[in-house]
Amino acid sequence: MALDEVGAKGPVPVARRSVMRDVALLAGVSHQTVSRVLNGHASVRPETRSRVLDAMEALNYRRNLAARTLVTRRSNTLGLVAFETTLFGPASMLYGIEQAARAQGYFVSVASVRTLERTVVLEAIDRLRDQSVDGIVAIAPKNTVAQALGQVPAGLAVVSVGGADDDSVPTVRIDNTAGAAAATRRLLELGHATVHHIAGPRDWPEARERIDGWRDTLYAAGAVVPAVRQGDWSAMSGYSAALALATSPGVTAIFCSNDQMALGALRALQEAGRSVPHDVSVVGFDDVPESAYFLPPLTTVRQDFVELGRRGIDVLVDQIATGSRADQQIVLNPELVTRASTGYAPGCP
Numbered sequence: 001m002a003l004d005e006v007g008a009k010g011p012v013p014v015a016r017r018s019v020m021r022d023v024a025l026l027a028g029v030s031h032q033t034v035s036r037v038l039n040g041h042a043s044v045r046p047e048t049r050s051r052v053l054d055a056m057e058a059l060n061y062r063r064n065l066a067a068r069t070l071v072t073r074r075s076n077t078l079g080l081v082a083f084e085t086t087l088f089g090p091a092s093m094l095y096g097i098e099q100a101a102r103a104q105g106y107f108v109s110v111a112s113v114r115t116l117e118r119t120v121v122l123e124a125i126d127r128l129r130d131q132s133v134d135g136i137v138a139i140a141p142k143n144t145v146a147q148a149l150g151q152v153p154a155g156l157a158v159v160s161v162g163g164a165d166d167d168s169v170p171t172v173r174i175d176n177t178a179g180a181a182a183a184t185r186r187l188l189e190l191g192h193a194t195v196h197h198i199a200g201p202r203d204w205p206e207a208r209e210r211i212d213g214w215r216d217t218l219y220a221a222g223a224v225v226p227a228v229r230q231g232d233w234s235a236m237s238g239y240s241a242a243l244a245l246a247t248s249p250g251v252t253a254i255f256c257s258n259d260q261m262a263l264g265a266l267r268a269l270q271e272a273g274r275s276v277p278h279d280v281s282v283v284g285f286d287d288v289p290e291s292a293y294f295l296p297p298l299t300t301v302r303q304d305f306v307e308l309g310r311r312g313i314d315v316l317v318d319q320i321a322t323g324s325r326a327d328q329q330i331v332l333n334p335e336l337v338t339r340a341s342t343g344y345a346p347g348c349p
Contacts, residue, residue, distance in 0.1 A: 027055035037105055046103040053105065077107045078316065079128030081121060081138035081145065084112045087233055088259070088288045089206075089303065093139045093162055096309025101137075103310075104317050109133060116141065121148035129156065135316045137161060141204055146171065157319035159328075161312040163205055170319070170328040172312040176206050179301040179334035180213025183255050183283040185221075186299075186336060190281065191348035192253035194223045198231050198241045198265060200257040210257045210285065231261045238264030246272035252280055252345050259284035259291045259300055266294060266341070277343030287337055297339035307332060 024034045029048060036044050037052040044052075078101050083090050094110075101108045109131055111124035121138070125148060128136055135157030140146045146160045150168035160171045187195045197214045200207030211228060218225045229245065231237035238261025245251045246268050256262035262284030266276060274280050276296055284291060287302035315328050 022059055023052060023055045026058060027051040044105070049105045050103045053102065075132045075134055076105070077109050077131065077133050078313075079125075079131065079133035079136040080108050080110045081124045081128070081136065082110055082112050083116060083139055083141060084114050088286055089162070089305070090139050090141060092303075092305035093308055096306040097137055097139070097161065097312060098309070099306065100310040100313035104313055106134070106313075106317075116144050118144040118148050121145050122151065125149070125152060134320050135159075137312050137316055140171075141206060143205060154325055155323075157316050157325065159312050159315045159319075161308055167327065167329060170315050170326065172308055172315060172328075172330040173332070174206075174303050174308065174334055175331050176209035176334075177213035177216075179285060179303075179336075180210040180255070180257075181217045182334070182336045183285070183299075183301055184214045184217040186338070187253040187255065187281055187283065187342065188217070188221050188223065190253075190342060191345035192281065193345070194218060194226060195253045195255050196226045196229065196245055196251055198229045198238055198254060198256045198261050200261075201232050202230070207257055214255055231257065233258050233260060235260045235264035235267075237261060239268045241265070242268035243272075246274050246280075253282075254280060255283045255285075257285055259286045259288045259294075259298060262291075262298055262300070262341075263294060266296075266298075276341055279346060281342040281345075283342060292339065294341070296341045299339045299342040300337050302335045302337050304332060304334075 020031055020034045024031045029052060033044065033048060034052055037049050080097060082094050085091065098108050109128060111127050113120050113124050121144060125136060136152065137159050138145050138149050140160040140163035142163065146163060146169055149158045149160055152158050158169050160169050162173055184195050195214065195218065197211065199211050215225055229241035231241050238256055242254065242265035245254060254265055256265055262282055265282055269276055269280050276282055284298050284300040287300045291298040291300050311330055315330065319325055
């Protein structure tokens with residue numbers, strides 16, 4: 001049975017009024033609140049909207065989206081440009097965005113891309129625009145994604161989530177520089193003379209920002225800045241990069257640009273007979289769910305991907321409501337999570 005959303009604008013058939021009452025009863029809200037959710041009213045709190053949508057799903061009711069579109073001239077659907085990857089960061093952003101959109105009463109249409117080339121991203125955006133989406137959110141680990149969003153006509157709401165500082169479109173991102181600085185500073189506070197770095201790919205802005213945070217912190221402390229060891233986000237690349245470091249007794253601290261590379265580094269150090277953290281301290285970035293169960297548990301920089309998704313959707317919904325694309329640049333602070341993979345430098349009391 002379909003819920004007639006046009007009914008909020010005029011007489012509602014008895015059967016449909018009964019349907020809406022059932023939903024209201026299960027959700028613990030009024031009949032009017034259900035009507036507001038169905039018609040995308042901005043005054044409904046996200047948690048209330050989510051309860052109503054859950055009740056509709058539990059009762060196996062579907063909304064008459066075609067009718068609603070005729071009334072509101074909106075599809076109630078957001079477009080999402082996502083990168084096809086198993087990397088924890090982008091995958092977690094995808095989950096956070098979908099959850100936040102649902103809480104706001106929107107469906108999500110996903111356009112996946114295999115590469116982050118600008119032309120490929122533009123094709124994905126065009127596919128979403130053909131579906132008459134109300135707005136587009138893009139997971140943007142590279143600048144090409146934000147640049148493609150910048151070509152979307154001003155009448156369509158857009159937001160970039162993740163990636164680097166880019167003022168061409170509204171953006172919500174993590175302060176990668178501050179996170180890397182916090183990790184490096186912590187290792188210096190533990191008495192390590194310097195910190196070695198295993199970085200992510202050169203063409204990822206997040207990797208470059210983490211290098212900047214690491215390097216600037218060492219410079220500020222008057223510490224030697226070692227050569228960057230390049231990785232590609234994989235555990236194998238962290239393992240390979242750490243093999244050369246593991247044989248040097250002067251290496252006592254390693255900061256890895258993500259947790260997977262830190263996992264590889266832990267393996268290389270163990271094979272070389274270097275104890276973590278007694279001989280070498282290791283820090284990662286992301287706080288993947290498994291990081292607390294590495295051996296030893298990994299000190300890392302936590303990113304709140306759920307909050308990234310929520311703030312990104314908030315920016316997008318505000319644009320849809322106002323019809324204006326404000327120049328918003330929201331930067332969220334990460335958190336250093338201290339676990340057993342870090343300790344005082346050898347010889348420190």
